[in-house]
Amino acid sequence: WVCTAYLAQDAQMLDVIDKKLDPHIRTAQLISGASVDLIIEEHKLVGHLSDPNDITRARVPLEQLYEEIDEYWLPRSMSIRQCGKKANHGLNYGMAYGTFALWSEMDEKDAAAVCIAYHKAYPGLGRYYSRIEDELKQNRTLINCFGDKRRFLDVWDNKLLNAAYAFKPQSTVGRVTNNGMTSIYQDDSRLLQNVKVAAQVHDSVLLHVQYDTWHELSEIVHICMEYMSTPCTYHGIEFILEKEIKMGTHWGESTTGHMVTVERTGYLAEDLEKAHIASQAG
Incomplete structure (x- = not known):
């Protein structure tokens, strides 16, 4: 959005x-x-x-x-x-x-x-649709802000147009996510050596983290969040997509240890500890 x-x-x-x-x-x-x-x-x-x-x-x-x-x-x-x-x-x-x-x-x-x-x-959405259609009429190719291209060769109908409207925003989010995941995976520093990439689903990355203290975890999270902050630029405006942190002892949603959103107040170590307690409450 x-x-x-x-x-x-x-x-x-x-x-x-x-x-x-x-x-x-x-x-x-x-x-x-x-x-x-x-x-x-x-x-x-x-x-x-x-x-x-x-x-x-x-x-x-x-x-x-x-x-x-x-x-x-x-x-x-x-x-x-x-x-x-x-x-x-x-x-x-x-x-x-x-x-x-x-x-x-x-x-x-x-x-x-x-x-x-x-x-x-x-x-503004209607004007955006018109711009996308004008780009397609040139060579049926769209390019996002990272240079990723897609050529639309199907029949020119609503299905094709809807996919075209979605390409730039969805591929941009996907690129930011993939860039972040790759950087986390390739970081062999002391703090991130015990961070494992468990899954990637379009706009989210699931990590398995081993840590000794809440302060250490906060440093790890901070580094990972920086990796997930690739700047995007459209119409000459640079922006960074907002990110949400969730944590828990497993990937489920309905039992003790489930993933909960970390409410960020500015003291990340304390916020992470509170989220952990909340997740254990079930």
Whole structure:
């Protein structure tokens, strides 16, 4: 999403990045018209419910707190924030509302409303699509900021165009990830000699780390994060993709030792220790 924002040069998307806003809440706000406070409170009540009747009942307390709630557009099968999240993940590359409905498990009427509202909120996407199409018309080849090329030889249709819209942002993220993983793997310094690359999945790298103290681990993490910070440049603007740290004693999600996000306060050693304790709590 961040890479797409710089490629599209969309003012609203760049504002989210500059102000470090929650992109899912901001998109939810632009789609629904609801306030940030209402979106946050509604998500607490609705969570990941998907049955429209359950969601309607969950929203009842909001009617007393927000008298204007009927003025907003509310998705029927998910929270407002969840709708914003699905829009952010699905609508940057030309996905049609019918496909979006299936992908997001939303009825087509709601999906159509979300698609229209999303592109109205972020008009830079349409201009980005036009630029990509103009590049394709020259020699059917696209090049990302690292010089990686892809030539699109399939039939000129929506499937080809959607893949083309996605190429630059997705390949850029993939290149940054691969560069970081390669640098970590090749670093034979004392601190990283006990760091093993366990897996790489598109935009993430899973590492197995042996360490003696939290301070030592913080130094290891800092080095790895630097390796994962290859600068990107589009339209003359250099940027570094934000990164998230998760840690745990295994790769699972539902038992003691599962991966949890490290909340970074500026004292990485302490933050890592707190995350470890949280992961052990199950």
